[in-house]
Amino acid sequence: MNSTSWILAWFAGLGGWIWFVIAAVFFAIELLVPGVFMLWLGLAAILVGIVTLTMVLSWQTQIILFAVLAVVCIPVWRYFARKVGGAADRPFLNRRAEGYVGRVFTLDKPIVDGVGTIRIEDTVWRVSGPNLPAGSRVKVTRADGAELAVVSD
Numbered sequence: 001m002n003s004t005s006w007i008l009a010w011f012a013g014l015g016g017w018i019w020f021v022i023a024a025v026f027f028a029i030e031l032l033v034p035g036v037f038m039l040w041l042g043l044a045a046i047l048v049g050i051v052t053l054t055m056v057l058s059w060q061t062q063i064i065l066f067a068v069l070a071v072v073c074i075p076v077w078r079y080f081a082r083k084v085g086g087a088a089d090r091p092f093l094n095r096r097a098e099g100y101v102g103r104v105f106t107l108d109k110p111i112v113d114g115v116g117t118i119r120i121e122d123t124v125w126r127v128s129g130p131n132l133p134a135g136s137r138v139k140v141t142r143a144d145g146a147e148l149a150v151v152s153d
Contacts, residue, residue, distance in 0.1 A: 016052030019045045019062070040077055044069035097125070097143035104153050110134045111150075118148070 014021065026042035048066045051057070057065070100120065108119040111132045117124050118138065129138065129150040138150035 016049055019049030019052060019066075023049065036077075037074075040073040041070050044073050095143075097146065097148060100125075100140045100148060101143055102140065104137055104139050105150075107132060107134050107136045107138055110136075118150070 023042040023045035026038045026045060030036070030038035030042065044066055047069050048062055051065060052062055105118045105120060107116055107127070108124065109117045111127065111129055114128050114131070116127050116129075116132070116134075118127050119125075126147045127138065127140075127150045128147055130152065132138065132152055137153040139153045140148045140150055142149040
């Protein structure tokens with residue numbers, strides 16, 4: 001018996017348990033290269049393994065079942081991920097400027113020729129709007145990158 005036929009005989013001897021081995025391989029790949037995609041292929045393999053332990057299926061039917069479950073697991077995951085995600089505790093993380101829209105601040109430097117600055121906490125922000133003297137109260141109407149558009153309050 002050559003090595004190839006021995007390996008095939010070993011796989012065939014595993015029966016439905018081969019799907020759990022395949023699932024373990026997918027999970028190992030997910031650990032090495034995270035991306036949340038192999039996780040769902042592993043889950044599909046586990047489900048096929050459970051089905052093959054409860055009923056006798058041909059190998060062709062098992063592969064088709066795996067393909068169907070793999071395709072079904074991804075949209076199901078996306079559906080539940082949206083529900084679980086919920087509202088973030090810091091909705092303006094990485095979009096700090098958008099969190100200032102609608103708030104009122106005091107001009108740090110006057111707006112001259114449409115450009116001035118305001119100080120918000122420890123940061124100086126460039127603002128654009130109508131010419132106003134330093135110390136004026138302004139309301140942020142829009143955030144455009146690192147520049148805030150303001151109007152007189």
